[in-house]
Amino acid sequence: MAVRLDHLEIFALIARHGGFRAAAAERGVSSSVMSQTMGALEQALGIRLLNRTTRSVAVTEAGQRLLGRLRPALEEIRLALAELDQLREQPSGTLRINAPGPAVDHILCPLAFAFMAAHPQVHVEIVSDAAIVDIVAQGFDAGVRFGQQLEQDMVAVPLGPPLRYVIVAAPDYLAKRGRPDSPAALIGHDCIRRRYPGGTLASWRFEKAGEAVEMLPSGRLTLSSAHQELQAALAGQGIAHVFEDYARPALAEGRLVELLADWSPRLPSWHLYYPNRRHSSAAMRAFLEFVRRSAR
Secondary structure (H helix, E strand, O other): OOOOHHHHHHHHHHHHHOOHHHHHHHHOOOHHHHHHHHHHHHHHHOOOOEEEOOOOEEEOHHHHHHHHHHHHHHHHHHHHHHHHHHHHHOOOEEEEEEEOHHHHHHHHHHHHHHHHHHOOOEEEEEEEOOOOOOOOOOOOOEEEEEHHHOOOOEEEEEEOOOEEEEEEEOHHHHHHHOOOOOHHHHOOOOEOEEEOOOOOEOOEEEEEOOEEEEEOOOOOOEEOOHHHHHHHHHOOOOEEEEEHHHHHHHHHHOOOEEEOHHHOOEEOOEEEEEEOOOOOOHHHHHHHHHHHHHHO
């Protein structure tokens, strides 16, 4: 027969009070229930823990040995539960979020910095990952993805406005190679390609007046991040295809020129998503409220 933790708690309570009646009153049950519980515990252990008479209850030698180990263990459990109560009521602990690099750079990091300033007891860990992962299996509290990539059993909160890719190049490159006026005109140009961690090359998508075009760019330079592509474009190495957020400062300063602006489709906004659970930590609840306030 398995030994139940609540039975051990009742044994410690009876030993502390020196009898069934006071222990039963604290527990909110009858003395007979306490007696039955002790009987079940002693039967499961195969040894007597209490000597009972009509007037008193005394702990046996075996019971004293058990109490010597049991009391510190029960105190550790009590402290652990108290810490859980604190996590539930006060924002503290660690918040782990999985998100693609662009969302981390332009949305999540600014939000996290401001949130941490408001909640100094919360630690935030952000893992930048372009792959779609199971956030529950990987131990994340939340993730960030495009709206249409979300699982149906997840709750989603929009992060920011719709997104847009831009085609950009440096003025020096365009002065030498000419300015393409359509997606087809990109053929023959040095397009800066991106290879995803899984090995596939990123395609470029265009849309205008109901016409959609998707192409695999050609070029001599292949990189693995938007930061690298932007650096290459600024250095005049070719034409880059990046999120507008990355290119906006350089476009404003005239260091890059946007191409084919009327061919750039709008994309869904980023969404913060998390499991549909009733009991989440106070840190997660506070972060969600912070995100919603920021969106408003």
